[in-house]
Amino acid sequence: MRKPIIAGNWKMYKTFDEAVEFVEAVQDKIPANDKVDAVICAPALYLPILVQIQADSELAIGAQNMHFENEGAFTGEVSPSQLASVGVDYVVLGHSERREMFNETDEAVNKKVRAALNHDIVPIICCGETLEEREAGQTTAKVSGQIRAALEGFTGEEVTHMVIAYEPIWAIGTGKTATADDANETCGAIRAVVNELYGSEVAEAVRIQYGGSVKPENIVELLSKEHIDGALVGGASLQPESYLKLLEAGANA
Numbered sequence: 739m740r741k742p743i744i745a746g747n748w749k750m751y752k753t754f755d756e757a758v759e760f761v762e763a764v765q766d767k768i769p770a771n772d773k774v775d776a777v778i779c780a781p782a783l784y785l786p787i788l789v790q791i792q793a794d795s796e797l798a799i800g801a802q803n804m805h806f807e808n809e810g811a812f813t814g815e816v817s818p819s820q821l822a823s824v825g826v827d828y829v830v831l832g833h834s835e836r837r838e839m840f841n842e843t844d845e846a847v848n849k850k851v852r853a854a855l856n857h858d859i860v861p862i863i864c865c866g867e868t869l870e871e872r873e874a875g876q877t878t879a880k881v882s883g884q885i886r887a888a889l890e891g892f893t894g895e896e897v898t899h900m901v902i903a904y905e906p907i908w909a910i911g912t913g914k915t916a917t918a919d920d921a922n923e924t925c926g927a928i929r930a931v932v933n934e935l936y937g938s939e940v941a942e943a944v945r946i947q948y949g950g951s952v953k954p955e956n957i958v959e960l961l962s963k964e965h966i967d968g969a970l971v972g973g974a975s976l977q978p979e980s981y982l983k984l985l986e987a988g989a990n991a
């Protein structure tokens with residue numbers, strides 16, 4: 739039984755005061771972390787203060803991106819060692835918005851995964867297909883290729899410390915969710931890739947989230963599926979009430 743992981747990805751939303759208010763509102767209500775891993779991936783600017791505020795709670799704080807180098811002349815970037823130095827536990831890597839709008843390549847994602855593990859930051863590695871790719875029957879080929887590229891050069895033991903997030907691009911922020919069976923099928927295809935590369939023990943251990951218009955109303959069914967071990971949630975992670983409902987579903991899955 740894999741422990742569910744529910745990660746909120748706030749994207750570029752919330753002012754500083756709103757971010758602090760959110761964490762103060764949820765921090766005493768997070769289910770025990772032997773039941774569910776609760777993560778909020780916040781804008782980089784707020785990470786140090788959010789890490790400090792939630793220090794005594796079960797909530798973990800994550801970043802939404804990072805560079806793969808530890809330091810250098812990379813104006814505007816945040817490095818893995820900088821994230822580690824403020825106590826960040828997770829980082830979202832290869833989100834489709836970064837791949838599409840900021841030219842993030844499979845090669846860069848692979849380097850970022852290595853950098854995250856070097857700093858004991860858990861990478862949440864995103865993959866997913868466009869609507870055109872889905873309609874052309876290329877979903878499995880697309881996500882398998884992204885995952886093979888992201889995992890290149892890692893050992894099975896290292897892979898067990900990673901989280902994979904399957905997010906069909908056409909379901910992100912659109913209100914359209916993949917059916918639970920379709921999402922499960924693709925998460926199963928990702929697990930099959932891990933099985934082929936590393937064997938059944940690693941494939942059974944690695945956690946695979948679904949993301950794309952996940953809400954309190956649909957998360958229970960998604961989490962009931964064999965290969966879905968959690969959710970990467972945008973819009974529904976912005977309000978404390980709805981985020982806490984998602985965590986409750988995770989704790990009871």
Ligand SMILES: O=C[C@H](O)COP(=O)(O)O
Pocket residue numbers: 747833905909910911912913949950951952970971972973974
């Ligand atoms: O990282 C989160 C995903 O992009 C999903 O966003 P959404 O829940 O707003 O569809």
